[in-house]
Amino acid sequence: MTSILELETPVVLVDLDKVEANLKNAQDAADKAGIKLRPHIKTHKLPRFAKRQVELGAVGITVQKLGEAEVMADAGLSDLLLTFNIIGAKKRARLKALHDRVTIRVVADSAETVAGLAETFVDAGKPLSVFVECDTGMGRCGVQSGQAALEMAKKIVAAPGLKFAGLMTYPAAGKYKEAQQWLADAKALFLGAGVSLPEITTGGTPDIWHMSEAGVATEYRPGTYIYMDRSQVVAGAATFEQCALTVLATVVSRPTEGRAIIDAGTKTLTSDLLGMQGHGYVVDFPDAKIVGLSEEHGTLDVSACAVKPKIGDVIRIIPNHCCPVSNLFDTVTLVRGDEVLETVPVAARGRVD
Amino acid sequence: MTSILELETPVVLVDLDKVEANLKNAQDAADKAGIKLRPHIKTHKLPRFAKRQVELGAVGITVQKLGEAEVMADAGLSDLLLTFNIIGAKKRARLKALHDRVTIRVVADSAETVAGLAETFVDAGKPLSVFVECDTGMGRCGVQSGQAALEMAKKIVAAPGLKFAGLMTYPAAGKYKEAQQWLADAKALFLGAGVSLPEITTGGTPDIWHMSEAGVATEYRPGTYIYMDRSQVVAGAATFEQCALTVLATVVSRPTEGRAIIDAGTKTLTSDLLGMQGHGYVVDFPDAKIVGLSEEHGTLDVSACAVKPKIGDVIRIIPNHCCPVSNLFDTVTLVRGDEVLETVPVAARGRVD
Numbered sequence: 116m117t118s119i120l121e122l123e124t125p126v127v128l129v130d131l132d133k134v135e136a137n138l139k140n141a142q143d144a145a146d147k148a149g150i151k152l153r154p155h156i157k158t159h160k161l162p163r164f165a166k167r168q169v170e171l172g173a174v175g176i177t178v179q180k181l182g183e184a185e186v187m188a189d190a191g192l193s194d195l196l197l198t199f200n201i202i203g204a205k206k207r208a209r210l211k212a213l214h215d216r217v218t219i220r221v222v223a224d225s226a227e228t229v230a231g232l233a234e235t236f237v238d239a240g241k242p243l244s245v246f247v248e249c250d251t252g253m254g255r256c257g258v259q260s261g262q263a264a265l266e267m268a269k270k271i272v273a274a275p276g277l278k279f280a281g282l283m284t285y286p287a288a289g290k291y292k293e294a295q296q297w298l299a300d301a302k303a304l305f306l307g308a309g310v311s312l313p314e315i316t317t318g319g320t321p322d323i324w325h326m327s328e329a330g331v332a333t334e335y336r337p338g339t340y341i342y343m344d345r346s347q348v349v350a351g352a353a354t355f356e357q358c359a360l361t362v363l364a365t366v367v368s369r370p371t372e373g374r375a376i377i378d379a380g381t382k383t384l385t386s387d388l389l390g391m392q393g394h395g396y397v398v399d400f401p402d403a404k405i406v407g408l409s410e411e412h413g414t415l416d417v418s419a420c421a422v423k424p425k426i427g428d429v430i431r432i433i434p435n436h437c438c439p440v441s442n443l444f445d446t447v448t449l450v451r452g453d454e455v456l457e458t459v460p461v462a463a464r465g466r467v468d
Numbered sequence: 469m470t471s472i473l474e475l476e477t478p479v480v481l482v483d484l485d486k487v488e489a490n491l492k493n494a495q496d497a498a499d500k501a502g503i504k505l506r507p508h509i510k511t512h513k514l515p516r517f518a519k520r521q522v523e524l525g526a527v528g529i530t531v532q533k534l535g536e537a538e539v540m541a542d543a544g545l546s547d548l549l550l551t552f553n554i555i556g557a558k559k560r561a562r563l564k565a566l567h568d569r570v571t572i573r574v575v576a577d578s579a580e581t582v583a584g585l586a587e588t589f590v591d592a593g594k595p596l597s598v599f600v601e602c603d604t605g606m607g608r609c610g611v612q613s614g615q616a617a618l619e620m621a622k623k624i625v626a627a628p629g630l631k632f633a634g635l636m637t638y639p640a641a642g643k644y645k646e647a648q649q650w651l652a653d654a655k656a657l658f659l660g661a662g663v664s665l666p667e668i669t670t671g672g673t674p675d676i677w678h679m680s681e682a683g684v685a686t687e688y689r690p691g692t693y694i695y696m697d698r699s700q701v702v703a704g705a706a707t708f709e710q711c712a713l714t715v716l717a718t719v720v721s722r723p724t725e726g727r728a729i730i731d732a733g734t735k736t737l738t739s740d741l742l743g744m745q746g747h748g749y750v751v752d753f754p755d756a757k758i759v760g761l762s763e764e765h766g767t768l769d770v771s772a773c774a775v776k777p778k779i780g781d782v783i784r785i786i787p788n789h790c791c792p793v794s795n796l797f798d799t800v801t802l803v804r805g806d807e808v809l810e811t812v813p814v815a816a817r818g819r820v821d
Contacts, residue, residue, distance in 0.1 A: 123821045179764045200720040227779040256721040256729050367553040368609040376609050386739045411532045426580040445818050468476045
């Protein structure tokens with residue numbers, strides 16, 4: 116058995132037992148709620164976990180970029196939802212190539228996006244399915260009202276090579292009730308107008324345990340739930356014990372009684388704060404605070420620790436936000452507890468376009 | 469000629485004319501100040517630029533991790549300063565392998581680091597040169613006083629396989645005067661104790677144009693100056709026109725009159741704020757504010773723009789902090805103005821350990 120203490124740091128550890136438990140918990144909750152699960156792979160970026168999600172009952176996967184879709188399609192995933200407005204002829208050509216070999220659906224929130232897709236996709240015998248993206252409170256992409264969604268849907272219906280798939284939203288964390296109301300009102304409008312609404316897809320790990328209250332939604336797209344992280348613990352969606360992704364770092368300096376420096380900075384943990392104080396949770400020294408990061412150094416205030424970390428100590432950190440941590444590392448190391456199993460490439464890392 | 473408008477976005481552009489001008493300006497300033505320049509390659513992570521820095525007069529390069537040193541040594545760079553406490557037998561073995569083939573020097577700020585190095589490096593005929601890292605106000609690594617530096621230096625001198633190289637600091641931005649005073653006081657102590665002090669190395673792009681006031685320092689290690697970024701403009705060290713690294717992004721959504729969404733989020737721009745408001749400077753729409761980022765979306769407030777960006781518009785952004793942007797991309801595209809020259813791998817990207 117190889118112990119994690121034999122690894123060079125910093126390194127990202129992913130505990131397979133915790134992954135499996137997190138995946139099963141969410142699939143069980145979705146099954147009980149009678150809602151389809153379509154996990155977002157942006158968190159793990161690993162074909163093996165995408166396949167496991169599907170094996171456990173997911174109807175397919177969600178991706179955010181064409182590059183991620185290409186990696187997942189190459190690995191054998193066959194049902195993909197790409198939740199991004201695809202703009203430009205080159206990107207549409209890549210989408211077309213994917214559409215020719217797997218089931219892939221996309222979103223649109225503007226006449227420009229729909230017109231572009233309608234120009235590239237012209238085969239009524241094999242139409243591209245398009246969701247209308249709705250801004251239900253997140254303040255990012257999306258049409259602003261049910262009426263605007265209905266008008267956008269009509270544009271999609273009118274294009275011979277496109278097919279209207281339904282409504283898609285990413286709700287603001289903790290505002291799932293507002294999002295559900297928005298979607299319910301929109302559904303009533305569609306019914307009144309006689310426009311069929313095949314699917315309503317929503318998402319978000321912060322509200323994953325409210326899937327049974329998802330109202331009109333037919334599908335749920337959580338991402339972070341596979342690993343969980345400090346932000347999800349703060350949101351009440353997980354415990355620290357359930358966090359499957361940790362960063363292993365080494366104490367490299369103890370310049371003062373109250374300060375410890377580790378070999379993990381923003382190149383490892385990112386500078387994502389997500390509204391929190393500090394840059395992660397130190398599992399082995401819960402009274403330590405990660406008060407600052409530069410690229411390769413993390414600064415810990417250890418003045419509150421009864422026993423303080425020493426130079427050479429190896430510590431595990433639960434990051435604020437696990438998804439961008441996956442994107443910083445070429446590989447992650449799969450473990451069970453303290454046992455190293457395998458180091459694997461993060462296949463869809465850095466697929467930004 | 470290929471135009472940048474033919475590239476898929478998001479993509480990182482590096483303007484070679486601006487790089488060359490930035491490198492020459494700094495080398496000229498160092499020459500005038502009579503101080504050696506040892507650029508930090510963490511910003512660009514590209515052997516070609518490291519070589520150019522040396523061609524223009526740099527005495528060698530600075531790296532922050534062994535992995536970066538290995539990439540640069542493989543590419544033919546032969547004089548490296550690794551400004552990090554090297555802890556652990558595996559890392560020391562890698563350092564030894566580097567020491568066997570190139571000139572590499574390191575830092576130490578603790579008895580533990582020195583003892584570890586002394587255990588691995590035992591050949592008095594080919595000693596490892598070690599600087600004492602000093603905390604001159606940054607609050608990161610480093611001994612806390614000149615007296616502590618002297619004691620650490622004596623430990624290095626006492627180890628047969630180590631050689632004392634001098635003092636190293638990374639001063640807090642804008643506090644170069646305090647740092648110089650700290651170093652001057654330390655130098656006086658060393659002189660008084662009869663301990664030779666071969667080099668005093670300091671750094672930082674924010675204060676690069678104060679190199680002539682570097683006092684007792686003999687060497688300067690700037691990193692960001694090759695590309696510059698919004699934080700350096702705010703610090704007064706550069707103009708926006710001098711910024712060589714830009715991110716090219718596409719407007720993918722215009723959900724409201726005042727909001728534009730681009731296809732660049734934290735996976736492109738990082739969430740580094742460095743004390744500023746907003747996530748970058750939009751060259752083409754200077755009145756736009758990048759008010760929010762998620763992983764793949766950037767949210768712009770365009771309400772102050774007289775002419776507003778349209779869906780499909782391609783815009784250039786100067787990021788808050790260019791160094792971690794380099795670390796997110798497998799490749800960068802070299803340009804001159806709007807002309808694409810070549811896309812090259814970021815050779816030392818992701819070398820975290």
